[in-house]
Amino acid sequence: MVSIIYVEPSGKSHAVNVEEGWSLMQGATANGVDGIVGECGGSCACGTCHCYIEESRFAELPAPSAGEVDLLDTVAAELKPNSRLACQVQATAGLEGLVVTLPATQG
Amino acid sequence: MFAFDPYSPVVDADPFPFYKTLRDEHPCFWSPQAGMWVLSRYSDIVSAGQNWQVYSSAKGNLMTELPNRAGATLGTTDPPRHDRLRGLIQYAFMKRTLEALADPIRDIARSTAQALRGKDRFDFIEDFSSKFTVRVLFAALGLPLGDEQTVRDKAVLMVQSDPHTRAKGPEHIAAYNWMQDYASNVIAERRANPQNDLISHFSMAGIDGDRLDEREVLLTTTTLTMAGIESLGGFMSMFAFNLADYKEARQAVVANPELLPDAIEESLRFNTSAQRFRRCLQKDLTLHGQTMREGDFVCLAYGSGNRDERQYPDPDVYDITRKPRGHLGFGGGVHACLGTAIARLAVKIAFDEFHKVVPSYRRTQEQLAWMPSSTFRSPMLLELAVH
Numbered sequence: 001m002v003s004i005i006y007v008e009p010s011g012k013s014h015a016v017n018v019e020e021g022w023s024l025m026q027g028a029t030a031n032g033v034d035g036i037v038g039e040c041g042g043s044c045a046c047g048t049c050h051c052y053i054e055e056s057r058f059a060e061l062p063a064p065s066a067g068e069v070d071l072l073d074t075v076a077a078e079l080k081p082n083s084r085l086a087c088q089v090q091a092t093a094g095l096e097g098l099v100v101t102l103p104a105t106q107g
Numbered sequence: 108m109f110a111f112d113p114y115s116p117v118v119d120a121d122p123f124p125f126y127k128t129l130r131d132e133h134p135c136f137w138s139p140q141a142g143m144w145v146l147s148r149y150s151d152i153v154s155a156g157q158n159w160q161v162y163s164s165a166k167g168n169l170m171t172e173l174p175n176r177a178g179a180t181l182g183t184t185d186p187p188r189h190d191r192l193r194g195l196i197q198y199a200f201m202k203r204t205l206e207a208l209a210d211p212i213r214d215i216a217r218s219t220a221q222a223l224r225g226k227d228r229f230d231f232i233e234d235f236s237s238k239f240t241v242r243v244l245f246a247a248l249g250l251p252l253g254d255e256q257t258v259r260d261k262a263v264l265m266v267q268s269d270p271h272t273r274a275k276g277p278e279h280i281a282a283y284n285w286m287q288d289y290a291s292n293v294i295a296e297r298r299a300n301p302q303n304d305l306i307s308h309f310s311m312a313g314i315d316g317d318r319l320d321e322r323e324v325l326l327t328t329t330t331l332t333m334a335g336i337e338s339l340g341g342f343m344s345m346f347a348f349n350l351a352d353y354k355e356a357r358q359a360v361v362a363n364p365e366l367l368p369d370a371i372e373e374s375l376r377f378n379t380s381a382q383r384f385r386r387c388l389q390k391d392l393t394l395h396g397q398t399m400r401e402g403d404f405v406c407l408a409y410g411s412g413n414r415d416e417r418q419y420p421d422p423d424v425y426d427i428t429r430k431p432r433g434h435l436g437f438g439g440g441v442h443a444c445l446g447t448a449i450a451r452l453a454v455k456i457a458f459d460e461f462h463k464v465v466p467s468y469r470r471t472q473e474q475l476a477w478m479p480s481s482t483f484r485s486p487m488l489l490e491l492a493v494h
């Protein structure tokens with residue numbers, strides 16, 4: 001299990017134990033975290049699991065695929081340098097304690 | 108001795124008691140009848156779906172695979188090939204692209220529903236859902252009109268399996284071959300006269316400068332037609348089945364069609380029409396004390412994960428206010444359904460229009476004839492009586 005801290009749009013934060021190998025999207029939807037939709041089920045096809053990664057740790061993540069970069073251009077909330085699609089980031093031991101902030105809208 | 112046989116008509120009719128025993132007592136179970144392991148808990152299925160490096164789809168994802176299909180379609184390839192193939196098709200099924208289809212879908216729904224006016228009983232499948240789904244899929248894929256009924260019948264046959272031989276029967280293979288010939292004619296026609304539609308683009312596309320393999324073009328087109336028509340029609344009959352039985356849910360969505368999306372999600376969870384898919388292990392793996400070997404097949408029982416009390420409280424209660432996020436009705440991970448957006452859009456519009464003509468209905472038959480299929484679950488006939 002990897003502890004991930006999700007900050008909902010309301011500002012409320014949840015520390016969730018996410019199974020290693022699950023995506024940050026699955027960790028959120030399976031544990032009742034608000035502010036994330038994940039309409040396409042994690043196949044990188046919808047852009048409704050947009051999140052902001054803790055800035056100081058952004059560089060620890062593997063780079064996004066071309067498909068993710070294309071979809072990031074379509075997200076509903078403001079695109080920031082630390083934006084990612086949560087379905088494309090896997091929870092790994094190295095990400096213990098990562099803070100993931102969810103935008104006000106997913107469109 | 109507990110047994111789980113996905114070919115048994117008893118499982119077609121009601122897999123849920125078996126799933127409960129699987130989850131509680133045998134979370135990693137070898138089924139000799141299926142010739143594969145069965146994973147039944149929500150979290151194990153999510154983990155497996157996420158881990159395509161170990162749980163590969165390249166040897167086929169249907170529980171009873173069709174000959175020569177594995178390796179040539181989205182559902183039967185692994186990344187990176189899978190992602191490139193999907194990249195060629197995905198745009199056509201994205202929510203934004205589909206907005207243009209909303210009006211045509213509504214017209215189809217309206218005219219199909221109108222034909223039910225005045226009837227006091229009818230078969231929901233024959234008289235509504237199959238007519239609606241073929242026309243919607245033909246519009247979405249840009250297929251030439253004319254053969255809709257035959258295409259639908261073959262799509263439904265090719266996903267079935269024979270409960271006695273536990274394999275595809277000659278009639279199922281014949282339907283599959285028919286569908287390949289059909290797809291091959293459409294592809295040839297579109298190459299000769301390209302249109303601005305999915306099959307024209309796809310049949311002339313390439314990956315990294317290489318033309319797609321002919322088998323990929325053919326089987327992907329064949330599978331899209333099958334997956335689109337059978338999965339959408341099958342789910343619609345399960346949704347009608349739930350709304351016929353749960354009167355309060357039906358009254359709520361009839362009174363306020365804005366509730367349809369929540370009801371659709373709950374039916375995807377509660378009565379998962381795409382019950383079981385399979386993967387092939389790429390290395391030995393020990394789970395819940397069982398060691399599975401490289402090369403073994405593993406069934407991901409989405410229909411069971413969706414009823415797992417470890418994830419959903421009171422899982423056997425149908426509750427349209429539940430909002431079951433993260434459900435497995437469309438699978439999950441890289442292979443999550445390509446058709447989620449069109450399926451949600453089409454089902455919502457279909458029931459909105461259907462309810463304008465038939466707002467109140469019930470099932471006439473206590474026992475339903477269930478489709479013989481190791482992968483999908485839906486009734487063959489769903490007669491409804493209008494109140």
Ligand code: HEM
Nearest residue numbers: 168181182334335338342381384437438442444445446450
């Ligand atoms: C409510 C209706 C539908 C349901 C319940 C459904 C269910 C599913 C499920 C569970 C999977 C995952 C299979 C696996 O894990 O191996 C899947 C994959 C797929 N579905 Fe659907 N489906 C539906 C409608 C559609 C439609 C309308 C289309 C096409 C127009 C479609 C095309 C596909 C394709 C191409 C895949 C493979 C995706 C990949 O592997 O990347 N489906 N579907």
